[in-house]
Amino acid sequence: xxxxxxxxxxxxxxxxxxxxxxxxxxxxxxxxxxxxxxxxxxxxxxxxxxxxxxxxxxxxxxxxxxxxxxxxxxxxxxxxxxxxxxxxxxxxxxxxxxxxxxxxxxxxxxxxxxxxxxxxxxxxxxxxxxxxxxxxxxxxxxxxxxxxxxxxxxxxxxxxxxxxxxxxxxxxxxxxxxxxxxxxxxxxxxxxxxxxxxxxxxxxxxxxxxxxxxxxxxxxxxxxxxxxxxxxxxxxxxxxxxxxxxxxxxxxxxxxxxxxxxxxxxxxxxxxxxxxxxxx
Amino acid sequence: xxxxxxxxxxxxxxxxxxxxxxxxxxxxxxxxxxxxxxxxxxxxxxxxxxxxxxxxxxxxxxxxxxxxxxxxxxxxxxxxxxxxxxxxxxxxxxxxxxxxxxxxxxxxxxxxxxxxxxxxxxxxxxxxxxxxxxxxxxxxxxxxxxxxxxxxxxxxxxxxxxxxxxxxxxxxxxxxxxxxxxxxxxxxxxxxxxxxxxxxxxxxxxxxxxxxxxxxxxxxxxxxxxxxxxxxxxxxxxxxxxxxxxxxxxxxxxxxxxxxxxxxxxxxxxxxxxxxxxxxxxxxxxxxxxxxxxxxxxxxxxxxxxxxxxxxxxxxxxxxxxxxxxxxxxxxxxxxxxxxxxxxxxx
Ligand SMILES: Nc1ncnc2c1ncn2[C@@H]1O[C@H](COP(=O)(O)OP(=O)(O)O)[C@@H](O)[C@H]1O
Ligand SMILES: [Mg+2]
Numbered sequence: 165x166x167x168x169x170x171x172x173x174x175x176x177x178x179x180x181x182x183x184x185x186x187x188x189x190x191x192x193x194x195x196x197x198x199x200x201x202x203x204x205x206x207x208x209x210x211x212x213x214x215x216x217x218x219x220x221x222x223x224x225x226x227x228x229x230x231x232x233x234x235x236x237x238x239x240x241x242x243x244x245x246x247x248x249x250x251x252x253x254x255x256x257x258x259x260x261x262x263x264x265x266x267x268x269x270x271x272x273x274x275x276x277x278x279x280x281x282x283x284x285x286x287x288x289x290x291x292x293x294x295x296x297x298x299x300x301x302x303x304x305x306x307x308x309x310x311x312x313x314x315x316x317x318x319x320x321x322x323x324x325x326x327x328x329x330x331x332x333x334x335x336x337x338x339x340x341x342x343x344x345x346x347x348x349x350x351x352x353x354x355x356x357x358x359x360x361x362x363x364x365x366x367x368x369x370x371x372x373x374x375x376x377x378x379x380x381x382x383x384x385x386x387x388x389x390x391x392x393x394x395x396x397x398x399x400x401x402x403x404x405x406x407x408x409x410x411x412x413x414x415x416x417x418x419x420x421x422x423x424x425x426x427x428x429x430x431x432x433x434x435x436x437x438x439x440x441x442x443x444x
Numbered sequence: 445x446x447x448x449x450x451x452x453x454x455x456x457x458x459x460x461x462x463x464x465x466x467x468x469x470x471x472x473x474x475x476x477x478x479x480x481x482x483x484x485x486x487x488x489x490x491x492x493x494x495x496x497x498x499x500x501x502x503x504x505x506x507x508x509x510x511x512x513x514x515x516x517x518x519x520x521x522x523x524x525x526x527x528x529x530x531x532x533x534x535x536x537x538x539x540x541x542x543x544x545x546x547x548x549x550x551x552x553x554x555x556x557x558x559x560x561x562x563x564x565x566x567x568x569x570x571x572x573x574x575x576x577x578x579x580x581x582x583x584x585x586x587x588x589x590x591x592x593x594x595x596x597x598x599x600x601x602x603x604x605x606x607x608x609x610x611x612x613x614x615x616x617x618x619x620x621x622x623x624x625x626x627x628x629x630x631x632x633x634x635x636x637x638x639x640x641x642x643x644x645x646x647x648x649x650x651x652x653x654x655x656x657x658x659x660x661x662x663x664x665x666x667x668x669x670x671x672x673x674x675x676x677x678x679x680x681x682x683x684x685x686x687x688x689x690x691x692x693x694x695x696x697x698x699x700x701x702x703x704x705x706x707x708x709x710x711x712x713x714x715x716x717x718x719x720x721x722x723x724x725x726x727x728x729x730x731x732x733x734x735x736x737x738x739x740x741x742x743x744x745x746x747x748x749x750x751x752x753x754x755x756x757x758x759x760x761x762x763x764x765x766x767x768x769x770x771x772x773x774x775x776x777x778x779x780x781x782x783x784x785x786x787x788x789x790x791x
Contacts, residue, residue, distance in 0.1 A: 335540035343554030
């Protein structure tokens with residue numbers, strides 16, 4: 165039965181209100197970005213009165229000597245995030261599968277260890293990690309950052325994927341074994357293809373963790389050429405004045421790839437996770 | 445008709461269990477089972493839930509390891525062999541179709557794993573599809589199939605490989621009653637046609653009786669009796685088997701009570717319990733009087749619940765059902781009585 169017109173109108177009104185509340189600050193950032201000034205507009209109206217791309221031009225065009233700084237930092241961010249995604253998902257896949265399907269010595273210990281590592285906020289480890297990276301000569305290096313981010317991404321990915329693998333019936337693999345395959349066949353030909361939605365979520369999470377992270381990157385990276393984008397944005401916030409226009413333009417630019425990624429994975433994110441593998 | 449398939453499906457085999465046992469920790473799941481499933485036989489393993497049927501089937505398939513004993517397929521010891529080296533096919537209770545593959549790919553999967561040439565794969569898949577009426581479903585994924593169709597695909601996936609023997613684990617229990625009856629007949633027909641060795645697990649005694657060449661009754665991991673459906677029904681080894689097979693359940697009455705209330709003049713030595721099949725109670729005008737307590741009419745026959753001097757019996761009669769509350773005379777067919785001793789063993 166369809167709900168009555170009044171109810172449908174109120175539901176839509178409610179949803180519109182929720183969207184407006186959520187999007188208001190975003191609209192404000194966009195407004196600040198396209199307004200060719202570096203100060204805040206005190207008006208509550210989120211609709212820009214002037215349109216200009218000068219802030220974007222400034223941010224995109226930052227140079228340090230002959231190097232195109234913004235391009236370099238974008239590349240840093242992309243490299244780090246992509247590496248964390250690949251390392252995180254590939255390692256977590258195998259670990260999660262083993263933890264889900266096999267009973268072995270150290271299994272419970274590993275699970276608890278992963279859980280434990282998730283209980284501390286990343287900042288707590290900043291100083292020990294700094295010392296470690298210093299010893300390994302990995303300060304100011306993207307590889308060092310990938311290593312650090314992976315330590316937070318992998319445990320999360322493992323739990324996420326293990327939960328998903330747990331929900332897949334064992335009979336699927338047993339069917340493969342009887343069909344003449346090995347455990348590897350079962351994993352690569354049946355379990356992994358079935359786990360695409362979970363893999364998409366985990367990949368997205370790993371990417372976002374790395375892409376948005378600020379504190380550790382700011383701690384370990386001291387040369388502008390090795391900054392990631394969030395650290396670069398921070399530089400527009402000065403001690404005496406803040407270039408809000410540039411900051412907002414940078415924020416919009418940083419969000420774009422994430423938005424694209426969400427749109428690309430949307431199909432897998434919505435509904436995919438709830439799809440059952442076996443008819444009951 | 446896919447004659448080719450029928451012929452190639454005749455790569456049959458015997459399956460021999462030699463003292464097969466299985467423990468989980470300290471708990472003994474299977475005692476020590478020894479019997480042989482003959483070439484081309486359909487053996488039904490039946491027993492109440494949790495008696496170890498699935499465990500035994502999984503042990504035969506190689507999915508679980510044995511704690512004791514040996515398993516031989518066609519005389520070859522496969523106890524240590526991996527599932528894929530045993531050449532057996534299994535149909536799971538929840539079908540376990542590969543959800544991301546089409547019906548065609550599901551059917552072809554096992555053949556691809558075994559590196560069969562593509563032309564032969566296509567040929568076999570088509571043969572099986574024809575045999576099971578799946579021709580129009582080949583390009584669909586399992587999500588778009590009904591329960592009965594999924595079941596057929598699962599059976600097809602086993603058939604297409606022409607394994608040495610088929611293992612079925614409660615394959616019909618997820619289907620509704622009507623479909624279950626229909627699939628039961630189809631399975632029986634399939635078995636007659638292929639003459640393949642099959643081990644079929646169920647907790648449903650009707651399924652067991654109708655399908656089986658021989659039935660093995662299992663209780664808490666111990667074999668109670670192995671024989672043809674008729675043998676088990678007519679000469680149950682013990683009270684458990686007598687109770688398990690037959691609907692409505694066999695009437696079990698205390699021997700002493702029967703003597704006291706003069707149902708019968710003599711009782712064999714050591715007989716403690718007496719089993720009376722519902723169909724061996726007949727209504728006769730000059731019989732022992734009993735009150736009709738309840739009537740279940742099934743159309744072609746009726747189940748009459750009798751109360752005779754405090755002894756409750758169920759009778760199965762084909763016609764002329766009495767009315768509830770009436771008093772009827774009945775007689776028990778002496779030859780059809782089953783006597784059991786103190787340990788519930790048949791005398
Ligand atoms: N992994 C296991 N660990 C301990 N006990 C188990 C395990 N798997 C099965 N069992 C026990 O084994 C018995 C037989 O199980 P199962 O073979 O599935 O019975 P059935 O198929 O006849 O219903 C049950 O009592 C069950 O609790
Ligand atoms: Mg079972």
